[in-house]
Amino acid sequence: MPREATGKLSSFDEARDEFARTYLLQLLEVAGGNISHAARLAGRNRSDFYKLLNRYGVEPTGIRRRSGVT
Numbered sequence: 001m002p003r004e005a006t007g008k009l010s011s012f013d014e015a016r017d018e019f020a021r022t023y024l025l026q027l028l029e030v031a032g033g034n035i036s037h038a039a040r041l042a043g044r045n046r047s048d049f050y051k052l053l054n055r056y057g058v059e060p061t062g063i064r065r066r067s068g069v070t
Helices: 012-030 035-042 046-055 061-067
Strands: none
16 A cells, blocks of 8 residues: 555555555456466466566465365
8 A cells, every 4th residue: 555554655665566466466366366367467477477476475376265266
């Protein structure tokens, strides 16, 4: 979230990281938890996409369960 509870703006790095996490989660939701499909939607190869998930602390397994994809 760009603003903290105190009303102060987040740093650029914090705002960028939050955007990236949200974007990755949205890609996974749209792809039904399918990593290969999400990577294609993002214009990345699967290996790079996994690195992004790891970098931003996004766990794809929860997406699969919520979306019903096994």
